[in-house]
Structures are given as structure tokens and as C-alpha cells.
Amino acid sequence: MFDLERWEEIFETIRKNKLRTFLTGLSVLSGIFILVVLLGIGQGIQNGIETQFQNDAENRISIWPGRTSVEYKGLNKDRRIQFKNRDYDHIVRKHEDHLQYKSSLYRIWSSMVSYKEESGNFRVEAVYPNFQFLENQDMVEGRYLNHNDLENYRKVAVIGNKVKNDLFGKTPAVGKSVEISGINFKVVGVFSDPGGEREESLVAVPITTGQRVFNGGDNIRNMSFTLPPSDNFDKALEASNNFTADIEKQLKETHFVAPEDNSAISINNSLKEAKRIYFMVSSIKIFFWFVGIATLLAGVVGVGNVMLIIVKERTKEIGIRKALGAKPLSIVGMILHEAIFITAIAGFLGLFLGMVLLDSIGPMVKSEFLEHPTVNFQVAVATVIILVFAGAIAGFFPAWKAARIKPIEALNDE
């Protein structure tokens, strides 16, 4: 490999056989290029789908009240169900050990939020500190609500990015006071949400403060929980199904709802949804890997094919070289050395072009189901190496055969 004389010989051959070199290189280059772009698109679709469904914690269980649809125990149908703090407290007490995050929510309707001259209508929700994780919110600055805020009925608020930008513009918001329906709250933090603007036009205040200040009494609008993640998806699903069944039964008893009434209490278990998404994402992944590996295989066959043609084309030359004293190994070495050199250069060029394309076109793609098409660099480099290696193996046999033929037969080849 480090024989300088051999390199000179290879370079001369490459220089003098530009078309052959170009065609060999092109087949490898296009193969790797297509592979990189395909894997990139696959990753992009996966990213897109994941973003679509990651607004909230993926194993979130939400419970909403509705209206009854059947008469039960002497109570009319079409009766509105109102959840209370004690419903939430009961669930938390009963399942304390099995819950990861938990929060109830009291919504303040039609609330005007303002800072100095700027104002706007935003959702205002009174929640527990865990609400941050249920909503997948990330702190941009400051802190989230905490236990002390709730204990002491503090008038503090965390605001979404959209609220911050609308009210404060570029000036910092933490430490300032905003008015919510005429009552001052101190901003302690700003958060972002993968759900985007819609989820970021939200103001969160401590539930205790919210209920007291806005005359909520002990009413709550909904409750959300997550169970701790488990390595085994099916086990996690089973646990969450048991949990939802139990609280559904519990709530129906407390609120005198018929067991068969499905409209009074709605439970949304994201994990069930997640299972479908996981399946979809992994199917897409498998599909693109399949296509990728098939492309790679086609590339290997292509390289092997080119090698066969090259050896055939050079049979006479091989005969001449053997008559002049070339040893079989030096013939094999010469052919493989050239092939590996060309496929490696072309492969990395294809890799480079593919990544350039993904990097330049990728950010311009504005589609819900295709986001940040990128390719794992290590995977891409590995595929090039596999292709070069497999190409060398595929090329070895024709080269070896060529090196074994008798010089006279090779010389008589036209």
C-alpha cells in the first residue's frame, strides 16, 4: 500500500484511462450519493413525525369531564360533571408511588394579560409545578413554578415565548410584573414548547393562587398524569391501562356516572397513540434502511461488475506484464489498488455531495412531515467503507483469475 512505485504506476494508469476511471467512479459516487440522500430523507420523515407528536409528554394521561349521557341513580342525563380538588388529591394519594408527573389544571377564561402599554389575550392556566414536564416545556430564562409558590399563594407567573415576545419584545421579562385581568403577577420564568407558538401563548400560575384570586373555589378543569417510563413498552402500556381503568371507575363512582356512560369522563392515554407512532416511525426507518442496503448491494454488484469489465479489458495488458516478469500478486495488487483508490475517492465524493445537498436543501424544506433531513456522519462513512471493502472483495476474484491465466492465453486475447 505504501509502495511509492506502485502509486506512481496507479496514477499513470488512472491518468491515461480517464474515461474508465470516470465511469467506475461515477457508479460508486451516484450509489453513495443516492444512499446518503435516501437516509437523510428517512431521518427527515422520522424527525417530522416525532415533532408532530412531541407537544406533550408522550406517556401523558389526561382526564377531562363532560356531560352525562344516561340517567343514573335518579339523576338526569345531560348533567355537567365538575372535577374538584379532592378528585385530584384522591388519585394522587392512592397512586402516589406509581406516578411520575402529576398536575391538575384550572383555566382562567377570557383573560387579558398586559405589560405597560402592551396587552393581549392569552390562555391563563393555574397548574402544579409538574405541569412543565407534562407539557414538555423548556425554560428559556428564569425558573418554573415551585412548591413554595403554591404553599404561599404567591402571585407569580411563567410565560410562554410568544407571550414574552408580544408583551416584552426584546427586553427581559423575568422580574417584571404583568397584569392578568387586573391583578399583578410577577414573571419568574419564560419557557419554550416544542408545540410551537400555539403552546407558547400560555401563562401559567400556581393553582392555589389561581383558584383563590380568580374565584375558582376548588374547581379544576382537568388532570394530567404520567407513569414512569419502562424499558418494556408493552409493560408500560399495561400499567397505564390499569391506571386509567382504575381512575375512571373511581371518578364515575364519585360523580354518580353510569359505568357504561362514555361521554361524562374522557381519558386520553398518549401511550396508546405513542405505540402507533413508534410502529410507524420504526416501519419508515426499516423501509429506508432496506432501500439503503439494497442500494449499497447494487453498488457492490456494480463495482464488482466494473471490476470484471476492467479485468476483461486489461487481459492482454496483464499477459504482456506477465511476459515481462510481473508476479501474480503484483497483478492482483495493481488492479485492486487502483479499484480501491477510485472507489474510495468517488465514495467520499458522493458522501460529500449528498451531505452538501442535504445541508443546503434541508433547512429550506417546510413540510410537516419532513424536517431536518440529515444523515448520521458515522453511518455514512461506514457505508462508504463497506462499499469500498465489498467492492475490493468483489474485484478480487476477477483480478485473481486474471493473474492466474497463462501469459500466452492472455496475449492471444483480443
Next chain:
Amino acid sequence: MIKIENLHKSYQTGANSLHVLKGLNLNIKEGELVSIMGSSGSGKSTFLNILGILDEADEGKYLLDGVPIKNLSEKKAANYRNKFLGFIFQSFNLIGYKSAIDNVALPLYYQGMKRAERLDRAMQYLEKVGLADWATHLPNQLSGGQKQRIAIARALASDPKVLLADEPTGALDTKTSYEIMNLIQEINDEGKTILVVTHEEDIAEMTKRIVHLRDGVIIKDTPVQQKRALDYV
């Protein structure tokens, strides 16, 4: 230089076996210029291939400069070809994409010589065959006679003990043929042992000894009064 005893060679073609060489005996001393004559099918090319270690005999003894040529590995055969033998072919067999000087230098590459030295040596041999000015030309830019001169320079480059020429003038017109024969005679004058396979009477007469082959046996082996090619050019 070359000692052949009871050499046999047959080819397997399907179910039939074709007995091409049927017990040849030949002795060639250093500095000889020998022509091997015979009609096509007489086995002369097969004989030359065996002498050139491009093919192997089934039976018999072949000593090249005292070295027995028998059951050689590919590697060893390549080594002997490189060290002992220089080939001149009817169809020149130059490598098309290599310039004249690179073609001449190729045997030296397989001797492991460094590039600069290789090209220097190759240039000397190009001068010897009178084509120094054509060193950078590709074979397809040269005439048939020039190509054969390049091939001769290449055969000489590794300073072999024996030159083997297979119909060296077969693809050339008469005038060019004589020029090539003149070159071969000059090389022989310097003491190189040369074997020429030919079926042309006039070419054979320019060697010093004619060996007639027919149906795989030597029917005549006679020294001749050499005609100098220069007299006919």
C-alpha cells in the same frame, strides 16, 4: 545457453489429445542466432512459448543457462522471465496507454528499480534502437517498424540472457522487416543469444543456424552462411 532434451507437449481439446511436440532435442550455445522454421501447425510457436516459460512442457528436460525449468511456481516463473528472457512479438504487444519510454521501462519496474533509474536505462535502449526522439509518443502514434523497435528496446531493457522473437517481421513490409533484422543482427553481434521463429525463408537466411520443425519433430538443423540484412536495405 539452452539445452533441450526429449521435450513433449500435447494439448487437450475436448476428448482428443493433440500431440504437438514429440521429443525435441536442441542445444543452443551463447551468442548464437538461431531461426526456427516450420509451417503453421508444426509446433514452432508452442516450442517458443515453452522456451519463454510462458507454457510448460509435459515431459523432457529444459535447462536455461544451467537452470532447470520444471514445475516452477508462478512467482518463480515470473522471476525467470524477467531475468533471463526478452520477448519480441509479431503484434508488438506494447501497452497502448503507456508512452514509448514507459513501455521500455516496464520490465525494470518489475525488477524493483527506482523510477528515475528506470527511465534513464530505458532512454539508453531507445537511443540504441534509434528512437530517442519518440520517447514520449504513444504506440498508436508510431509506425509498425517503430513499434517493433520499441518492443526490441523493451526486450533488451532487463539485459536478458536470451531474446525470443516470435515472427518479429510478420506484421511488417519487406523493407522494414530487413531493418528490424539488421537491428537483431547488430544485437547478436554484441553477443546476445537470439531465437527467431519465422516462416519466411529470407528472414531465416539472415540468422546463423536454421532449425526446421515439422509435425512436432526437428527434421533439419543446419548452420547457414549469414546474409547481412544491411546489404538488402
